[in-house]
Amino acid sequence: MAAQNIADVKGRTEELASVVSAARRKDYIFAIIGVLVLIISMGMLVALLYDLFVDGIPRLSWDFLTSFPSRRPANAGILSAWVGTSLVMLVTACLAIPVGVMAGLYLEEYAPKNWLTDIIEINVSNLAGVPSIIYGLLALGLFVYILGLGRTVLVAGMVLALLILPVVIVATREAVRSIPVALKEGAYGIGADKWQTMWHYIIPAARPGILTGAIVGLSRAIGETAPVITIGALTFIAFLPPAPVQGTPPFVNFDWLSAPFTVMPIQMFNWISRPQEAFHVNAAATGVILLAMSLMMNAIAIWIRYRLRRAHKS
Amino acid sequence: MSVLLFLAAALSVVVTTSIVYILVSESWSFFATIPLWTFLTDTQWTPVFAEPRYGILPLLTATLWSAGIALVIAIPLGTILAVYLSEYARPAVRETIKPMLELLVAVPTVVYGYFALLFLTPLFKQFVPGLAGFNLLVPGIVLGIMTLPYIVSISEDAMRAVPGALREGAYALGMTRFQTAMRVIIPGAFSGITAAYVLGMSRAVGETMILAIAAGQNPNLTSDPREGAATITAYIVQMSMGDLPHGSLAYQTIFAAGLTLFVMTLVFNIIGFFLRRRFREVY
The missing domain is CATH 1.20.5 (Single alpha-helices involved in coiled-coils or other helix-helix interfaces)
Structure with missing residues (x-):
């Protein structure tokens, strides 16, 4: 047993x-x-x-950066492409950052709890899931034809701004939410009204977070190709838009906004699509520059966020 | 001032409304000429031929093929990687790998396209017999690599959001990390993981440049991913590159194709929304 x-x-x-x-x-x-x-x-x-x-x-050189595209691959460069990208990014940043920050601030600090706010919130998260080429169709139908703005730098900047708007909004909301309530209460306590509190205390305190979101958004916009092709950006541009600054008064001019343009990803796409090997090399060189810009922007954003996290801990 | 802020926030609603309005109004005139039934069932898509045919099926199957291949790659790899990072990896490893994955998100898709067409396709040709120069297989795989960081990032966040007490309880019962992951963490984070899959799916379906570059621009109703075929997005790009007269039927086709794509991503998002609600764990 x-x-x-x-x-x-x-x-x-x-x-x-x-x-x-x-x-x-x-x-x-x-x-x-x-x-x-x-x-x-x-x-x-x-x-x-x-x-x-x-x-x-090996293809990167000063000539590559300062030459226009050409039928001969060895002479071709990306001057018009990088100038176009810079100008489009300028428009995108000027539109997306203020509007995104205002929208984020509204949703976080001003919005009453009602159905309208719910709709806006659901909308922002849904917009982030809409394929970028759909934004391109929106821009083609609305900006290019109904509003008659043409296939210009302005339209490209606008469509990319709409595309990255959700990124900026979400980043702003997170940045504003992470600010200690005591800061706001302190501002109210010394007699600031709501907007003064926002302008002098909340926005400055949220600045690193907003900046991170804006940079990540812009780095997405810089490599975005589909919506810009859809509005009909040209692939072969052998001239530059008029310069934004000039020597004579009023010193700035906005003619460049309505200029035809091309951007780096489109130039790269165009070169990949050609059969000749030499154009593929050009495409790779463009890709290196594009990737370097995009990665650099992201690295800066990650660095800001890292410093921010350390500042919060200490 | 608050009115101005409200207008900025309301802009997002205006954008959505305009997207729907533009897509529907342009497609409306298209469907006035081509019956919806023909559009959905015809097996040929040749809008610029002398005898045009308008069946979305070839574009749709190519889109589903490439997105399907992408998900077959990205979902298992992404889930494994997320579990590994959240449950196994030391914090130092996690803090190094996550930013690197975020850098993968930053790679412009046209660069992925270059990689697919000029590096991976020649490589794959050596051991996949019958692989065409333009094909659905390689861009599908690259699409999977592109969606991987999204899936890892969101599902890892969801797994880390499962309360530590549940994890510790599982360990106290003598479970291994693998058992904890399978029986506690994944069920607990299911709604977040589902959200990650759905986002991956709508990214894969809506991705344009990889496919426009490496999958070819020839509408082709095929059951063989080794062949090339134009996707919905590649078709829109191809048509936009040419000169489309405003108001022509060819111009309207890109909006009809866009509407199809928009409805597809909308359906995925709605499914995702309900799955999330159905499996939401509130802690």
Whole structure:
């Protein structure tokens, strides 16, 4: 009887041990799979960068940056493309940042709790999921034809601003939400009205967060191709828009807003689509510059956020 | 001042309304000429041929093929990576990997297109027999790599939001990290993980440049992803590159195609919304 019991307990212990070791084994196997997946996905990133840089970097030169596109690949450059990208980004930043900050501030600080606010909130999150090419169709139908603005720098800037608006709004809301209530109460306590509180206390305190969101948004806009193609940006531009600043009064001019243009991603797309190898090299060089700009902007944003997190901790 | 702020916030509603208005009004005149039934069932899409046919099916299947391949790549890899980062990785590893994944988001899609067409396709040709120069397989895979960071980032956030007490409870019962992940963390974070999948899906369906570059621009109703086929987005790009007379039927086709795409992403978002509500865990 006693021997039977001992054998029983022993059997169960062994069973338990095998269950535990099986579970441990699965745990271990999953850890290995996790590391493998990590290596694969990072490997893809490395392969992408390596491929692009090996193809593109030898082609980079001062001439490449200061030449217009050409039928001869060796003479072609991206002057009109990078000027176009810079001007479009200027318009996008000037529109998306103020409007996005105002909208974010409204939703976080002013909005009453009612159905209208709910609709706006649902809308903002839905807009973030709309494919970018749909924004392009909106711009083609509304800005280009109904409003008659043409295929210009202004329209491209507007459509990209709409595209990144949700990013700026969400970043603003998060930044405003993370400000301690005491700051606001202090401002009210010394007699500031609502707008004074916002302008002198909330917006400055939220500035790093807003900046991060704006930079991430702009870095998305800089590589965005589809909506700009849809409005009918040209692929071959051998002239520059009129300069925004001039030597004679009134010193600024806004003719560049209504100029035809091309941007770097479109130039790159155009070169990839050609059969000649030499144009592919040009495309890779454009890609290197585009990627460098986009990564640099993101790195700055990550750095600001990192500093912000440390400042919050201390 | 508050009126101005309200107007800025209300702009988002105006944008949505304008998108719907533009898509519907332009498609309306298209569907006045081409019956909706023909549009949905005809198997040919040749709007600029001498004898034009207007069946969306070839574009739609190409879109679904590429998005499907992307998800087959991105969902398992993304979920594994999210579990690994949230449950296994040391904080130092996590803090290094997450910003790197965010950098993957920053890569312009036209660069991904370059990578797909000029690097991966020649590579894959060596061991996938019958792979065409333009095909759906390679851009689908690249699309998966592109959506991966979105899926990892959102589902990892959702997993980390599961209260530590649940995790500790599971460990106290003697569960391994893997068992905790499978039985506690994933069910607990399910609504967030679903949201990540749905976002990945609508990104994959709406992505344009990778497919316009590497999948070709030839509408092709195919069941073989080794062939090239134009997606809805690639078609819109292709037509926009040419000179489209405003008000012509060809001009309206891009809006009809756009409306189809918009309805698809809307359906995904609505499904995602209900899944999220159905599986929401409130802590």
